[in-house]
Amino acid sequence: MNPFRDVWQSIFRRDPLSTDKGKSELVFLNLWLHIHPAKVHKEHFRVKHTGYLGFLTFYLFLVLVTTGVALMFYYRPHPPEAYQDMKDLRFVVFLGPFLRNMHRWSAHGMVICVFLHMCRVFYTGSYKRPRQFNWVIGVALLLLTLGLSFTGYLLPWDQLAFWAITVGTNIGSYAPVIGPGLRQLLLGGHTVGESALLRFYVLHVAVLPSAVVLLTMVHFWRIRKDGGLSRPLWKLRAEGSPPLVRIGEPAEPELRAVVLPAAREKTYGLMEVVRGKPLFEVVASAEEEEEEKDVVFSYPYAFFREGIALLVTVASVMALSLFWNAPLEEMANPAKTPNPAKAPWYFLGLQEMVSHSALIGGVVAPALMVLALVAIPYLDSNPSRRLSERKWAVWAFTVFALANVVLIIVGTLFRGPGWALVPPWVHIQGAE
Amino acid sequence: MKRRTFLNWGTAGLGTLWAAIGVSLGAVVRFLTPSVYYEPPRNFKIGTPADFPFGPPTFLADEKIFVFRDKEKGFAVASAVCTHLGCTVQYFTSDRRFHCPCHGSVFASDGAVLHGPAPRPLEWVEVTLARDGQLRVDKNKVVSASYRLMV
Numbered sequence: 001m002n003p004f005r006d007v008w009q010s011i012f013r014r015d016p017l018s019t020d021k022g023k024s025e026l027v028f029l030n031l032w033l034h035i036h037p038a039k040v041h042k043e044h045f046r047v048k049h050t051g052y053l054g055f056l057t058f059y060l061f062l063v064l065v066t067t068g069v070a071l072m073f074y075y076r077p078h079p080p081e082a083y084q085d086m087k088d089l090r091f092v093v094f095l096g097p098f099l100r101n102m103h104r105w106s107a108h109g110m111v112i113c114v115f116l117h118m119c120r121v122f123y124t125g126s127y128k129r130p131r132q133f134n135w136v137i138g139v140a141l142l143l144l145t146l147g148l149s150f151t152g153y154l155l156p157w158d159q160l161a162f163w164a165i166t167v168g169t170n171i172g173s174y175a176p177v178i179g180p181g182l183r184q185l186l187l188g189g190h191t192v193g194e195s196a197l198l199r200f201y202v203l204h205v206a207v208l209p210s211a212v213v214l215l216t217m218v219h220f221w222r223i224r225k226d227g228g229l230s231r232p233l234w235k236l237r238a239e240g241s242p243p244l245v246r247i248g249e250p251a252e253p254e255l256r257a258v259v260l261p262a263a264r265e266k267t268y269g270l271m272e273v274v275r276g277k278p279l280f281e282v283v284a285s286a287e288e289e290e291e292e293k294d295v296v297f298s299y300p301y302a303f304f305r306e307g308i309a310l311l312v313t314v315a316s317v318m319a320l321s322l323f324w325n326a327p328l329e330e331m332a333n334p335a336k337t338p339n340p341a342k343a344p345w346y347f348l349g350l351q352e353m354v355s356h357s358a359l360i361g362g363v364v365a366p367a368l369m370v371l372a373l374v375a376i377p378y379l380d381s382n383p384s385r386r387l388s389e390r391k392w393a394v395w396a397f398t399v400f401a402l403a404n405v406v407l408i409i410v411g412t413l414f415r416g417p418g419w420a421l422v423p424p425w426v427h428i429q430g431a432e
Numbered sequence: 433m434k435r436r437t438f439l440n441w442g443t444a445g446l447g448t449l450w451a452a453i454g455v456s457l458g459a460v461v462r463f464l465t466p467s468v469y470y471e472p473p474r475n476f477k478i479g480t481p482a483d484f485p486f487g488p489p490t491f492l493a494d495e496k497i498f499v500f501r502d503k504e505k506g507f508a509v510a511s512a513v514c515t516h517l518g519c520t521v522q523y524f525t526s527d528r529r530f531h532c533p534c535h536g537s538v539f540a541s542d543g544a545v546l547h548g549p550a551p552r553p554l555e556w557v558e559v560t561l562a563r564d565g566q567l568r569v570d571k572n573k574v575v576s577a578s579y580r581l582m583v
Contacts, residue, residue: 163519167534170517185464191518193471335493337520339533355535355549358516419535 023297036298049232052309053117059313060110067103077201082157083331101321114145125385126230132377134222139373144212151204153344162332163341171362339417348411474571481583488525506582509559515552
């Protein structure tokens with residue numbers, strides 16, 4: 001009798017990893033890994049297909065949860081202690097500046113990665129049937145990410161935080177009918193004060209992260225249920241190749257999926273429990289024979305690459321945090337507005353629009369943008385995923401993405417005191 | 433059970449369920465609305481009339497108000513909160529106008545919008561003389577730009 005072996009085998013029940021059965025069991029007998037398929041296509045590993053942006057976003061979220069919990073040990077969400085605690089984290093607490101920097105830079109990184117991930121999914125047409133709803137969940141996660149960043153922005157209770165949130169919540173109060181009431185509910189008062197700090201804290205550390213965790217679970221689960229990652233564009237059928245096969249109800253005029261004739265009869269293993277005929281995408285027929293040998297076990301191929309992505313993410317955040325400190329200005333002073341007062345950078349596009357018209361720029365345009373994002377997979381009935389066959393969609397989305405980027409850059413770098421248009425290379429005498 | 437009985441009970445049950453959900457949502461909103469606001473009072477005293485000079489308005493930073501005193505017309509109090517996005521405006525004696533640092537709104541000395549994205553003029557609030565001879569300002573009572581208190 002070997003008690004150590006008994007303990008080991010009570011925890012890990014799988015066969016040895018040298019066997020194919022062991023490699024499969026590692027995936028589907030493990031709570032944390034069973035979201036993966038036991039086997040994956042090699043092409044899905046290619047950085048040029050996904051950029052691993054979904055993974056990067058998820059890893060940054062993990063970094064944020066870890067460093068955020070650490071910071072909570074030294075933070076009291078009440079003025080003026082909140083600001084004193086920030087000073088402590090900056091100058092007294094061991095590793096305090098490093099952890100705060102990691103939290104700040106990961107937060108910025110997560111906003112960027114979510115945006116880039118959305119662009120990748122759009123340009124590869126991966127939001128199309130049957131993945132429409134997962135795109136909608138993705139939009140919700142984008143909004144939650146912005147909400148988390150926004151609520152976190154107030155917590156340092158410095159001038160930057162106070163005025164960014166004052167301006168940001170006032171933008172929201174332009175919403176007709178419900179706007180002012182909603183702002184008062186969010187702040188727990190008429191102005192940004194102690195109730196606002198407490199409310200933002202609770203939203204930031206409990207409510208919004210829980211929502212993100214729940215929706216992320218659905219997001220990942222849907223990837224599997226919608227047939228795994230989309231095939232890379234370069235695997236799509238070349239033009240002029242054999243006709244596509246329709247799958248769906250005979251009476252239904254709409255295409256449910258387009259498959260190669262050979263793929264129709266294909267059955268998949270135990271991980272693909274799908275009712276009816278599985279949904280396939282079009283693959284180049286020359287690749288069809290190679291398909292079998294293109295499939296490899298998730299262990300170790302997928303896990304190794306995911307581990308590398310995790311290492312790169314954490315190492316990048318750590319490197320940034322060693323060399324750049326998160327800003328901390330003087331304590332919040334409601335009597336003194338800094339000039340210019342700016343919202344967090346990802347809302348500066350919004351602030352730029354608001355500086356022209358509060359109602360149209362601050363409420364109508366953003367509401368339409370969110371509605372348009374949600375509606376994209378349902379408005380775009382073109383089944384093709386090839387860029388050359390969806391020029392209109394690509395143009396519209398590119399204009400949307402570029403407009404946001406340009407507005408943010410103008411708001412961040414080209415707006416000086418009094419919100420005057422000032423290029424970043426011009427120094428203004430006496431500017432605060 | 434009769435079909436009619438089943439449908440009656442079913443309708444009543446579903447109705448009760450929806451009513452309960454509605455009431456609960458209302459309760460959540462009411463719970464989140466503070467019954468007491470722990471924030472600077474909106475109705476406060478600012479001192480005796482003699483504390484305020486004639487000429488350019490006096491800025492009270494904590495209360496975010498400008499106190500105007502004119503020999504013929506008397507006292508008036510304007511809110512320093514920009515009607516655009518809530519930044520605190522500054523009064524420039526050089527051009528006798530209010531300037532907002534956030535988005536460049538400019539207001540005339542009577543609060544009217546001269547320039548910029550601000551949608552409404554600056555708010556004038558009620559100023560009265562309290563029994564103890566101090567000036568009392570009530571930010572909850574918005575008055576017209578021509579409102580004056582003669583002392």
